Amino acid sequence: xxxxxxxxSGKGGVGKTTTTANIGTALALNGYRVCMIDTDIGxxxxxxxxxxxNRIIYDLVxxxxxxxRLQQALVKDKRFESLHLLPAAQTKDKDxxxxxxxxxxxxxxxxxxxxxxxDCPAGIEQGYKNAVAAADQAVVVTTPxxxxxxxxxxxxxxxxxxxxxxxxxxxxxxxxxxxxxxxxAMEVDEIVTILAIDLLGLVLDDxxxxxxxxxxxxxxxxxKSKVSIAYRNIARRIQGEQVPLMKLDEDTGLMAKIKKFFGxxx
Amino acid sequence: MTKHVQQYVVxxxxxxxxxxxxxxxxxFHLLMxxxxxxxxxxxxxxxxxxxxxxxxxxDAGFRYIGPEDEAAVRRLLEDEFAVxxxxxxxxxxxxQEAENMLKAQKMTTMYHVLRSGQVVEIEGSVLLIGDVNxxxxxxxxxxxxxxxxxxxxxxxxxEGEVRSVICASFMDxxxxxxxxxxxxxxxxxxxxxxRGIFECAYxxxxxxxxxxxxxxxxxxxxxxxxxxxx
Ligand SMILES: Nc1ncnc2c1ncn2[C@@H]1O[C@H](COP(=O)(O)OP(=O)(O)O)[C@@H](O)[C@H]1O
Ligand SMILES: [Mg+2]
Numbered sequence: 001x002x003x004x005x006x007x008x009s010g011k012g013g014v015g016k017t018t019t020t021a022n023i024g025t026a027l028a029l030n031g032y033r034v035c036m037i038d039t040d041i042g043x044x045x046x047x048x049x050x051x052x053x054n055r056i057i058y059d060l061v062x063x064x065x066x067x068x069r070l071q072q073a074l075v076k077d078k079r080f081e082s083l084h085l086l087p088a089a090q091t092k093d094k095d096x097x098x099x100x101x102x103x104x105x106x107x108x109x110x111x112x113x114x115x116x117x118x119d120c121p122a123g124i125e126q127g128y129k130n131a132v133a134a135a136d137q138a139v140v141v142t143t144p145x146x147x148x149x150x151x152x153x154x155x156x157x158x159x160x161x162x163x164x165x166x167x168x169x170x171x172x173x174x175x176x177x178x179x180x181x182x183x184x185a186m187e188v189d190e191i192v193t194i195l196a197i198d199l200l201g202l203v204l205d206d207x208x209x210x211x212x213x214x215x216x217x218x219x220x221x222x223x224k225s226k227v228s229i230a231y232r233n234i235a236r237r238i239q240g241e242q243v244p245l246m247k248l249d250e251d252t253g254l255m256a257k258i259k260k261f262f263g264x265x266x
Numbered sequence: 267m268t269k270h271v272q273q274y275v276v277x278x279x280x281x282x283x284x285x286x287x288x289x290x291x292x293x294f295h296l297l298m299x300x301x302x303x304x305x306x307x308x309x310x311x312x313x314x315x316x317x318x319x320x321x322x323x324x325d326a327g328f329r330y331i332g333p334e335d336e337a338a339v340r341r342l343l344e345d346e347f348a349v350x351x352x353x354x355x356x357x358x359x360x361x362q363e364a365e366n367m368l369k370a371q372k373m374t375t376m377y378h379v380l381r382s383g384q385v386v387e388i389e390g391s392v393l394l395i396g397d398v399n400x401x402x403x404x405x406x407x408x409x410x411x412x413x414x415x416x417x418x419x420x421x422x423x424x425e426g427e428v429r430s431v432i433c434a435s436f437m438d439x440x441x442x443x444x445x446x447x448x449x450x451x452x453x454x455x456x457x458x459x460x461r462g463i464f465e466c467a468y469x470x471x472x473x474x475x476x477x478x479x480x481x482x483x484x485x486x487x488x489x490x491x492x493x494x495x496x
Contacts, residue, residue: 146400150382150400150401151382153381153382153399153400153401153402154381154382154383154401156381157380157381157382157383157384157402160381193415194397194399194400194417196379196396196397
């Protein structure tokens with residue numbers, strides 16, 4: 001039986017889709033059977049990031065409404081036999097899918113997948129509810145920006161009410177260590193202190209992410225990039241391995257730690 | 267001067283000033299008549315020095331005086347005889363009042379991280395072991411004590427108790443309210459600093475919401491200081 005993991009954030013554009021595509025790719029790379037579901041109905045783009053747009057025949061709404069069978073809608077990845085995508089509908093409405101239907105679809109997918117990754121739309125409305133309905137675990141994506149952290153906090157509060165979801169884990173994306181060092185961006189410790197959840201991984205901001213997403217080749221396929229290693233490490237932590245966090249070469253002196261503990265900026 | 271067999275209203279001087287002791291067995295109607303008669307009879311005795319008001323405390327003994335009855339006594343004393351009432355005392359409470367007092371004294375303990383968008387409302391005081399994050403709000407009719415960071419909004423004394431306080435291990439609120447008094451932290455860095463460790467917020471004598479070190483509370487709110495001085 002597979003595990004369903006929702007990737008969510010509250011705020012848009014922080015990297016949910018990128019995170020889903022790369023964790024999915026990294027898990028498949030490690031030999032797991034993975035299905036990614038794009039629940040951002042009306043604004044689908046997981047298929048584009050994966051380079052699978054042209055292969056789409058049916059979508060999530062078609063499955064929910066019984067227009068096709070689940071297996072018919074699954075798009076097979078170009079690179080991995082064991083990686084599938086259930087794309088979102090581009091032209092339909094968010095309300096065309098109900099949380100109960102998500103439960104059915106995910107239960108069906110769990111039979112022959114190890115991980116089901118659910119890419120959640122921004123916001124806390126119907127789309128969010130659908131995405132969370134069938135999740136066993138949650139990954140909250142944020143960036144070192146006060147507004148993104150605020151929304152992540154709101155989402156964590158909502159996720160904590162969902163008794164079927166394990167305590168969410170955090171991915172901080174778009175990290176620019178020079179901005180953190182100069183105090184222009186929030187620091188990792190500050191974010192983790194406020195959100196008070198376990199850290200799953202840190203992902204640097206890197207133009208290569210945009211390039212690879214435009215090419216439809218998730219960066220996790222590239223063994224050399226730091227961002228790719230970050231995603232692969234996140235995948236390993238999801239698999240249950242203990243992997244130390246990447247160093248961000250920041251000031252870690254005792255005084256700096258004490259200051260951070262009390263939230264005082266140097 | 268007419269002599270009464272039974273005196274329902276007794277006026278006497280105490281160390282704190284004049285006290286009107288009201289009988290608690292007779293009917294309220296009779297009591298009011300007697301009160302009026304007594305006041306009329308002793309009008310000269312009542313005459314306060316020129317330009318000054320006469321102050322009394324009213325003691326109703328074991329009679330329950332509801333809000334309407336209290337208003338009637340006040341109307342008689344304050345409007346007709348220009349005597350101002352400093353305090354209205356009674357040895358009995360209505361069940362409702364007693365329940366409210368109990369609730370106000372109740373301390374609720376909770377372990378929680380209050381997150382953006384969450385609002386918690388407590389009757390009585392609250393001890394929160396956890397944080398109040400930015401965008402979250404904690405409200406209590408009594409005081410608020412936080413073993414953690416206060417970064418969101420805290421509102422103590424929501425039903426008007428200005429002697430309520432707000433304490434936090436780490437104080438960095440986005441807004442503080444005590445009763446109807448609202449303050450938010452200064453927006454430029456030159457003004458007083460609102461971030462600190464083990465701080466408390468209270469309303470001072472001038473009615474200004476003020477921050478100070480929590481250790482000052484024993485002096486600021488001696489009524490809650492507790493042992494060993496009790
Ligand atoms: N670590 C990163 N470095 C640089 N660009 C990134 C990174 N993560 C995401 N992006 C870019 O940010 C944009 C938004 O990301 P996306 O994953 O679509 O966010 P969401 O799904 O949360 O709306 C995309 O253009 C994506 O390529
Ligand atoms: Mg997206």
